[in-house]
Amino acid sequence: MKRRHLLLAPLLIWAQRAMAQAPALLLAGRYRPGIDLRDWWVSEKYDGVRGHWDGRQLRTRGGEPISAPAWFTAGWPATPLDGELWAGRSRFEQVQSTVARQQPDDAAWHGLRYMVFDLPAHPGTFTERLAALNGTVSTIDKSWVQAVPQRKVASDAELQVLLREIVRGGGEGLMLHRGASLYRAGRGDDLLKLKTHDDAEARVVAHLPGKGKHAGRLGALMIETPDGKRFALGTGFTDAQRADPPPVGSWVTYRFRGVHESSGLPRFASFVRVRADEARFRAAR
Template sequence: MRKALLRILPCLIVLLGLVMARPAYPAPLTPSPVMLANVYHSGIALGDYWVSEKYDGVRGYWDGEKLRARSGAIIYAPAWFTAHLPKTPMDGELWAGRGQFEQASATIRQLTPDDEAWRHIRYMVFDLPGHAGTFDQRIPALQQLVAQIDQPWVQAVSQFKVADEKALKRKLDEVVQSGAEGLVLHRGASLYRAGRSDDLLKFKPFDDAEARVVDYVPGKGKYAGMMGSLLVEAPDGTRFRIGTGFTDEQRRKPPPMGSLVTYRYQGITSGGKPRFARFMRVRDEP
């Protein structure tokens, strides 16, 4: 019995350390009323949609007074960053450049803003939530508003049309090879409505989704003493492990218990679980 206890004691210590190191996840906030994208699928009328680059940053919702994350949490930007923003609500992405999500996320999560770090952040504005018109009508209104703001870190996202699916896929290949995450398609006739629908579609070379962290699995071998994988739960209640995509630092300090993480995958198994699930990031909740 004593030998058996000695064998499992290291695992128990790792589990206890992981749990004790992570604070209880805060109570849910009231989410920002933003549009959310479905996954692109063949067969849609591409002529009805505008296309833009999908910026790999942190969602930034300007409510007319404060800058907020998708979760509803306040983003503590420097005063100069928001000083010229209007009373008009704006929706966009706080972006540090292609392939620089970690930099953007680290900058935006700070409760005391790092002035120098924020100099590398751009607010890529792609919609006007308070405008009553269609997206076709919101595009010129947005461009005019951004021109009035006249600050280099506030930019209107460029929107364009494609002739057919072949041209769309060609454009996807082009932006991905340049380091972008993918494309976004926005129905021109759509009104701004919070929630997920086919009015907004994301088109990327892989699928991604979100799941909530419910437990830690201790690592083995070179990951002994660290987190080996996350046990997560999808919105439909499906539980599965995510064991790849982490840096050593993330294994030493894994995502908080109860937090939402974004993962990428390649299809679904016969058992209904994501195939080849790979960790991408903790969802943008400062």
């Protein structure tokens, strides 16, 4: 038992450090029709790994340091930046595997871009921050550091047309940011995401054994949502993931289509991935 505690000690220390250093980031709510879109900026939602530049170090959303090559962040300002490490549409696995490495792979990092979408420390509104953000990115003057393009739409109908266009091209969805809003950490109504499906995160609390063709490996994950609801997540896994499932205590992303009225549980839930910073730690073990 003592030996087990000694083995767990580095994990506990890592977890405590990550929690202590987790950046206070603005998180997105979900878009619902009926919003007056005149004061909203719209951009593509990039399927990558959230990257917070604190002025000295790139960190994941959970606060874990990202081991980027020195050249990748050379010349970046002391000003905090909020953005997404991205390799292009439908290339999340490429980003995840690159970011997961403790020793950076130069060739892999040359395939990534840092898409900057906000300035967390700027005191102005989002519209004011956009002007400052574009100036900051211009000053950095690196081809792999780009300001996220923002645009306006006149109506929900126009927004839906744009969403379908992005999704047909392999994109994940759209982000909407209220122009008059200040940067406030946490989830609220100033930043919204719009996708053709819903997704969410939950913590793994147990592995349920498989039956039939899945006998001897994972049948489903028992997961717990942030509000305490538990349900079994049994679809969306590859054979490799069933043989080596996400560990108990890790956080996973799942996709669903609405919720059941009686229970509030998600309908047609399907596993998508282990959360990026969790995957990085697993790769480092």
